[in-house]
Amino acid sequence: MFAPFLPLFLALPKGNQNSVIVSDASVWVYSHSSDPADETFLRVWGSNGRALPKDIGSAEDYSFGYLRFHVARITAIQPKEVDLIVYNKVPLDFTKGTSIINPLELHLLDKPFHPKTWEFQQSVTIAPDHAILGIGKLVGPIQTIDQLKVQGIEIKIPLAKFKILMASANKKHVVYLALASAIDAAAMRNGNGSGGFYKFYSSAVPQKELRPRIVVKS
Numbered sequence: 001m002f003a004p005f006l007p008l009f010l011a012l013p014k015g016n017q018n019s020v021i022v023s024d025a026s027v028w029v030y031s032h033s034s035d036p037a038d039e040t041f042l043r044v045w046g047s048n049g050r051a052l053p054k055d056i057g058s059a060e061d062y063s064f065g066y067l068r069f070h071v072a073r074i075t076a077i078q079p080k081e082v083d084l085i086v087y088n089k090v091p092l093d094f095t096k097g098t099s100i101i102n103p104l105e106l107h108l109l110d111k112p113f114h115p116k117t118w119e120f121q122q123s124v125t126i127a128p129d130h131a132i133l134g135i136g137k138l139v140g141p142i143q144t145i146d147q148l149k150v151q152g153i154e155i156k157i158p159l160a161k162f163k164i165l166m167a168s169a170n171k172k173h174v175v176y177l178a179l180a181s182a183i184d185a186a187a188m189r190n191g192n193g194s195g196g197f198y199k200f201y202s203s204a205v206p207q208k209e210l211r212p213r214i215v216v217k218s
Contacts, residue, residue, distance in 0.1 A: 025203050027065075037118055045198070047186065064123075074216050148210070
């Protein structure tokens with residue numbers, strides 16, 4: 001059962017515990033982003049039915065969200081379930097059916113990013129790994145926080161994939177992740193009802209409860 005925001009533990013059976021790690025940095029990876037590390041929203045879409053480009057030359061047709069997490073607090077936990085949760089703004093820029101066909105995907109980054117010095121050209125060398133760690137789905141009712149309407153997107157990370165995620169952490173226990181999707185923003189602009197894009201709150205949003213988070217249930 002999905003419970004958004006801070007009282008996540010209320011949804012768990014007695015005896016279960018939550019550890020919540022909130023992302024402390026993000027960048028919007030898009031060629032026309034003027035302030036990628038401080039954007040309130042991360043917008044994600046793909047192109048031609050793909051979430052990731054085939055070659056470097058077509059990267060400008062895509063948009064990704066990169067996230068950084070400090071995971072030292074959860075290294076010793078034996079999890080029963082792991083989710084990455086983001087909060088998409090409402091009204092949605094896609095239909096529920098489109099999100100099922102073209103879900104949000106979680107990937108590892110092959111290298112770390114540095115938010116304050118990020119430039120789009122770095123996406124040539126700092127790119128999502130093609131292996132998918134988890135698939136997102138819309139969950140729960142529409143919520144209102146500080147007069148902002150949002151709906152949660154929950155990405156379940158299988159435990160075997162979570163081990164891969166944790167193994168990617170550097171010596172400072174930091175992991176770098178990417179969110180991608182094959183959802184097509186161009187189709188939306190062309191009036192095709194199957195298009196759209198994800199627009200969820202980043203790590204820079206002032207309301208901490210709206211920032212991306214990893215929830216480990218043990």
